[in-house]
Amino acid sequence: SPSPTVIVIGAGISGIAAAKTLHEAGIHDMLIVEATPRIGGRLMKTQFSGLTVEKGANWLFGGGPVANPLLDIAKKLKLRTSLNDYENLTSNTYKQEGGLYPSKLVEEIDKVATARDDFCEKFSKKLSSKKKDVDVSILAAQRIFKQVPKTPLEMVIDFYHNDYEDAEPPKVTSLKHTYPRNEFVDHGEDPYFVADPRGFEIVVQYLAKQFLSSLTSDPRLKLNKVVREISYSKSGVTIKTEDGSTYNSKYVIVSVSLGVLQSDLIEFQPTLPLWKRIAISDFGMTIYTKIFLKFPYKFWPSGPGTEFFLYTHVRRGYYPLWQHLENEYPGSNILFVTVTADESRRIEQLPDEAIEAEIMVILKKLFGDNIPKPESILVPRWGLDRFYKGSFSNWPDSYSQKRKDQLADPIGPVYFTGEHTSNKYIGYATGAYFAGIDTANDLIECFKKKSCRGYNRNRWH
Numbered sequence: 001s002p003s004p005t006v007i008v009i010g011a012g013i014s015g016i017a018a019a020k021t022l023h024e025a026g027i028h029d030m031l032i033v034e035a036t037p038r039i040g041g042r043l044m045k046t047q048f049s050g051l052t053v054e055k056g057a058n059w060l061f062g063g064g065p066v067a068n069p070l071l072d073i074a075k076k077l078k079l080r081t082s083l084n085d086y087e088n089l090t091s092n093t094y095k096q097e098g099g100l101y102p103s104k105l106v107e108e109i110d111k112v113a114t115a116r117d118d119f120c121e122k123f124s125k126k127l128s129s130k131k132k133d134v135d136v137s138i139l140a141a142q143r144i145f146k147q148v149p150k151t152p153l154e155m156v157i158d159f160y161h162n163d164y165e166d167a168e169p170p171k172v173t174s175l176k177h178t179y180p181r182n183e184f185v186d187h188g189e190d191p192y193f194v195a196d197p198r199g200f201e202i203v204v205q206y207l208a209k210q211f212l213s214s215l216t217s218d219p220r221l222k223l224n225k226v227v228r229e230i231s232y233s234k235s236g237v238t239i240k241t242e243d244g245s246t247y248n249s250k251y252v253i254v255s256v257s258l259g260v261l262q263s264d265l266i267e268f269q270p271t272l273p274l275w276k277r278i279a280i281s282d283f284g285m286t287i288y289t290k291i292f293l294k295f296p297y298k299f300w301p302s303g304p305g306t307e308f309f310l311y312t313h314v315r316r317g318y319y320p321l322w323q324h325l326e327n328e329y330p331g332s333n334i335l336f337v338t339v340t341a342d343e344s345r346r347i348e349q350l351p352d353e354a355i356e357a358e359i360m361v362i363l364k365k366l367f368g369d370n371i372p373k374p375e376s377i378l379v380p381r382w383g384l385d386r387f388y389k390g391s392f393s394n395w396p397d398s399y400s401q402k403r404k405d406q407l408a409d410p411i412g413p414v415y416f417t418g419e420h421t422s423n424k425y426i427g428y429a430t431g432a433y434f435a436g437i438d439t440a441n442d443l444i445e446c447f448k449k450k451s452c453r454g455y456n457r458n459r460w461h
Ligand SMILES: Cc1cc2nc3c(=O)[nH]c(=O)nc-3n(C[C@H](O)[C@H](O)[C@H](O)COP(=O)(O)OP(=O)(O)OC[C@H]3O[C@@H](n4cnc5c(N)ncnc54)[C@H](O)[C@@H]3O)c2cc1C
Pocket: 009, 010, 011, 012, 013, 014, 015, 033, 034, 035, 036, 039, 040, 041, 042, 043, 055, 056, 057, 058, 059, 060, 061, 225, 226, 227, 228, 255, 256, 257, 260, 265, 266, 288, 289, 290, 382, 386, 387, 388, 390, 391, 392, 417, 418, 419, 420, 427, 428, 429, 430, 432
């Protein structure tokens, strides 16, 4: 068959959004090349003890000042979602050796954390108003505010305010590019927690069905094709896959995760310019892990106000934030705990049994020695998976806006997209969706002008 004009590498939400945008602009001769047997990428459901749980993205952020097109799609699809109840977290905070903290004390500490967030927001705006590109870490802002979390209780509350969203601690994360937290997170409707048998990935399938005849056998979609080499020159692109296939095109849109770009899975020929490699290497790819545990019966508090509990430990981020799925799946007897960053990196190296053993030590302290063993455990390992190498990107504090623009810059016929290239919503599914549209529009601009000098720095999203 003749060479397509554009190859899109990756069938996650950004790749599919890019391909759909090209299709709608009349560019139909394209090929989507995906390493795995499915579309959806990091929107990924799995079956766990007979129920659908989300290994990847779980929260669909609300409307608010910026309309979220994914929310409209979710509504159209009648995606089953629920609102989480974080209200009573301060009454459900456990000490390291067991027993609850008095809720008054936790509330006081939470108030300080909220005041700190307000300061971070103001301080970030102040830095942004300066001509020079100055940035600090969130931790530096906390120091300037003279309220650095130190005790285990302060740290777990800080985890809830920062790491739970950024998946890195405040010492790593850029203040300026994280605060004020974006419209979807802070000022919109509350995020929806997806609990639907079809999974959050149904949103990507819905987008794909707008322009593909089938999600498995459309001739423009090549599944199970792992791209290992991208050769590019003025005259076009050749990509090679692990199974020895070769595809040629005029342009390529690379939508693989930042973690994959940082790994050596794909070789670029010639090597990408140094400034591009620096932009890729210096941005942050973090890990966010949801560990699911199925028990034969419930031994944790249930009913209104119990959905979440916090576990406090001298080690920051040691199995800190717990949720039960009773609201979404009554009677399921499933607990899940969220770990992030270095704790995720550590546990990914452990076998499931070792992780389960660590968890059981904690749960016994909280709920007594007689609690049952879990019937099953699910530990996603996003960092070790060669097609993801992490869960989502995080803006590190030393990283400039200029570098960030370079991360999205095309190199000749090689265009880049994915959540990490989003201007305003890095890390989020919505950011990935917008990025796909923006990158496709950059390429469409280039077709129109017939000279493709590059990236449209007026990207919207
Ligand atoms: C645990 C976790 C929790 C999250 N929580 C949320 C949340 O609550 N809300 C939210 O909005 N977002 C959340 N996210 C982030 C969100 O899932 C991502 O931002 C988004 O899905 C990224 O889409 P993408 O298209 O940029 O990348 P991807 O989905 O990674 O798509 C890239 C595609 O490229 C493929 N690929 C990789 N290498 C190759 C290769 N060599 N050849 C061919 N194909 C290749 C991959 O298989 C993948 O399908 C979470 C992510 C994770 C992992």
